[in-house]
Amino acid sequence: MFCKLALRNVTRSLKDYAVYFLTLTFGVCIFYIFNSLESQWCMQMLAQSAHYIVDTILILMDVFSVFVSVVLACLVLYANTFLMKRRKRELATYFLLGLPTVKVSLLLVLETLVIGLLSLGAGLLLGVLLSHGLGLLTMSMFAFYPAGESFGLILSGKTIVKTVLYFGVIFLVVVLFTGLSVSRARLIDLIQGGRKNEELREPPLWQSVLTFLLGVALLLIAYTMLLVRGLLYIDPLFFLMLALGTLGTLLFFRSLSGFLLRLVKVRKGLYYKGLNMFVLRQFNSRIHTTYVSMTVICLLLLLAIGVTACCVGLNHTIGATTDASAPYDFTIQNYSGDVSPTDIPALLTENGFDAETELTATRSCDLYYNDAGITVPGQGSSDVVISLTDYNALMALQGRAGLSEESLPQLGTATLVTGFSGVGAYLVVDDATAATLSVRRQIFVGNFAGDPQTAETALTAAVQSQGFAQTGSYRLDTRLQIYLENMGTKILVLFMGLYLGLVFLVTAAAVLALQQLSQAADDQKRYAVLARLGAPEGMRDRAVFTQVFLSFFLPLALAAVHSVVGMTAANAVISVVGQVDSVQSSLVTAALLFVIYGAYFLATYFGARTVVRGNGLRTR
Structure with missing residues (x-):
């Protein structure tokens, strides 16, 4: 039974x-x-x-x-x-x-x-x-x-x-x-x-206004501290900033229990239109005890928006660094090139990898030890130097423009450029200057003529063979290897951010939905009285919609303001390592809000409407 x-x-x-x-x-x-x-x-x-x-x-x-x-x-x-x-x-x-x-x-x-x-x-x-x-x-x-693999x-x-x-x-x-x-x-x-029933205690107007202004002032102070100090300094002032922001949010919602009602009362046409008076007084009485939960919901929405937007924006930044760090399919470095230089292409062929047929667009060149007198004013220096001819050849492989000798500064200075595939930053000097320097190591770069995965496997086997080990100390960096490392970081950031963002968003929306359905059940008798007084069903439905709308979108509106300030500070940190795609991150975050938060809003509205009509949450 x-x-x-x-x-x-x-x-x-x-x-x-x-x-x-x-x-x-x-x-x-x-x-x-x-x-x-x-x-x-x-x-x-x-x-x-x-x-x-x-x-x-x-x-x-x-x-x-x-x-x-x-x-x-x-x-x-x-x-x-x-x-x-x-x-x-x-x-x-x-x-x-x-x-x-x-x-x-x-x-x-x-x-x-x-x-x-x-x-x-x-x-x-x-x-x-x-x-x-x-x-x-x-x-x-x-x-x-x-290719050809199925994903079931x-x-x-x-x-x-x-x-x-x-x-x-x-x-x-x-x-x-x-x-x-x-x-x-x-x-x-x-x-x-x-x-x-909850007793409606309407606070004095001056108290609501003072609470509202104090809340806004605390939020502005917290915003200023965040924008000036940034996100990287975790100290007592950082926690003070969080406390001020939380308290400001709490006071903002606390002031709405009297401030919003008094504000609308001034506009008589709006206040007495339809059931606005009933809706506002109901909302006013509820927020007197729900402002704490609205504060928590607002902070959850802030976390959902901020985490999602940051992970998507940083995800784009990480992906954009792959081509810069791996402009060639492979880079082989002979660290013994200063004492025992080798013919790397010939050595590959001897160890089972035909460089003539398997590779295309290759270049062999030397890297040099830097002279103490070669620096770049305002940019610093580097321990690695490359000649202008080799640099231009490498740029040609990338389809990029090189440098002219006239563009280089006078002897004793050089141009500092970004490195590639394990080389790091290096200096470009004219050929005459390079000839006076000591060879540091050899490099051999190029692209694969066929399937990158198959070619990389064969190339790796050749470089790791005994023939290479006997002639020097070699390091192999491939675009595929660097790409996978970057993709790992990309997936880590994206998945962690989406995981937390979705959980925070669902939690905030679900709590709001359950809260509104509970309040709708409590208001069922009040709406029944409105029906007996002659209020048409359409007007009552609009009243339910307004109540649910205010409860859902007031926390969302303040969370959006919080997130704009937070994202500004976060972008300042992310932009140090690359350009932030703010458009993409905003679109993805807006789409998640529209789908999940919007779905909960609609489900709550239709559920609450059913409840107040007397067909919903029945007393068994």
């Missing part, structure tokens, strides 16, 4: 509390997607040349997963508290019928178990499908992938077990809290749970 009753209650809960079920499902889905990265093709590819980056990604994923599980546990507990609040009179009915506390707790445990299993199954199924989409996304980020759905048994374990612990905690709340419940409180 208990199982049948629990299943019946869960079925009704899935219909009435769709936001709760979807949030649990989405939490499981996100957890599975980002913990199944080990099975993705991109990670297996990176492990071939940059296994240390793969290990770093997996370790950070484990650490982040613990943090995410704590966040999701708090979210599930909050959602469960919401469900318990809506079912107070149902629980009172069970007690009045003589059902003991132990059996009521057992019934709720069974319901929690059913909900957990349903959301876990749906979340894992969705996670498997979306992880395939994530795999295709990461594959598209690579400039190459094995990947089912990670290890990740499934991990997800079940983490969420099993979460639901165990939920069961314990549910049993504790039922054991402490008093019958009179359960019966009168829906009759407690």
Whole structure:
């Protein structure tokens, strides 16, 4: 009987509390997607040349997963508290019928178990499908992938077990809290749970204005400290800045409990239009006790926007450095070239790699030790020098313009340029000056004539052969190797940022949605009174829309302002290593907000509208 009753209650809960079920499902889905990265093709590819980056990604994923599980546990507990609040009179009915506390707790445990299993199954199924989409996304980020290879759905048994374990612990905690709340419940409180109204205490206008101005002043101080000091100085002033920003946000929302209502009252036409007076007074009474949660939601949205935008912007910067650091398919350096120079192309051919047929656009040249007198005023110096002729030849291989001898400064100075593939920055001097310097090492660069992966494998085998080892000390850097290292960093930044950004965004949206549905259930009788007074259904629906809109987009608006200031400071740091693609990061962040936050907003509006019409959250 208990199982049948629990299943019946869960079925009704899935219909009435769709936001709760979807949030649990989405939490499981996100957890599975980002913990199944080990099975993705991109990670297996990176492990071939940059296994240390793969290990770093997996370790950070484990650490982040613990943090995410704590966040999701708090979210599930909050959602469960919401469900318990809506079912107070149902629980009172069970007690009045003589059902003991132990059996009521057992019934709720069974319901929690059913909900957990349903959301876990749906979340894992969705996670498997979306992880395939994530795999295709990461594959598209690579400039190459094995030809003819198919990429089907990947089912990670290890990740499934991990997800079940983490969420099993979460639901165990939920069961314990549910049993504790039922054991402490008093019958009179359960019966009168829906009759407690919040007292509307309208603060004096001067107090609201003063609170608002103080909050804005604290925010401006925090903004100024952030822009002037930057993000890199972690000291007591940094934490003071965070405290001022948080307190300013709290005071801003606290002042709305009287400031917004008084402000609209001045405009009589707007205040008395439709049901605006009713909506504003309802919003005013709610924000008196919800300004703390609105502050938390605003900060969560700030983290979601900031983390997502920064990771996408930095991801573009990291990707743009690949061509600069690896302009050729390969670079071979003979560190013994100063004492035992060799013919590197001939040596390759002797050790099984035909340089004539396998390579194209090659160049051999020497690097020299710098003379103490060769410097670049205002730019510094370098230990490595290259002749003008060799430099222009290397630039020609890249399709770039070289330098003329007239463009070089007088003897004793040089031009400092960026290096390539393990060489670093070096000085360019005229050929006559280079001839007076001692050879430091030999370099041989070029591009592959055929498939880069096949050619790199053969080239690596030749350089690592005994024939090379007997003639000197060599280092091989390939574009593919450097590319994979950069891609590893790129994926690390992108995945970590998206993981946290999505969790923060879903948490903020879910908390808001559950909060608004709960308030809509409390307002059901008030909307029924409006209906009896003659307010048409369309007007009541617009009132619900306005209430939900204010609750969703006021925290979002302030979070957007926070994020603009934060991104300005973050871009100042990122721009040191490269150009930040602010347009791309803004578009991606806006798209995620539009899809996820907008979906929760619409779901909440339609759910709240159904509730106030009397067809939603029923008292069982």
